[in-house]
Amino acid sequence: MVEHSKIYELFKIQNILNLKDAGENMRKTKKMVLLSMLVAMALVIYLIEAQIPVLFPGIKLGLANSISLVALVLLGWKEAFLIMILRTILGSIFGGSMSAFMYSIAGGVLVM
Secondary structure (H helix, E strand, O other): OOOHHHHHHHHHHHHHOOOOOOOHHHHHHHHHHHHHHHHHHHHHHHHHHHOOOOOOOOOOOOOOHHHHHHHHHHOOHHHHHHHHHHHHHHHHHHHOOHHHHHHHHHHHHHHO
16 A cells, blocks of 8 residues: 555655746756756666676666656656666766667667
């Protein structure tokens, strides 16, 4: 059973972008901050997951894609796709190779 506080937090995050009294610039800033926080969380999960040994080459759990799915539900497909692309590019720069980049892009697109 989901706790009421967790449901409240989800609605609170979703309502950050729907403030009527804030100006357009404030809404855009809050959306950009939320997107960057989601990219950072996905990148950390991606880098931690890269350290887990795998049984078969090229097969990972794909836990970082859960952040993309949360963004898909809360923000929409464009923002979720942006998070997936940024996470994959940054993760490949920090701790991967070109083959890891190709597999991650393919997995992320298939999840969407």
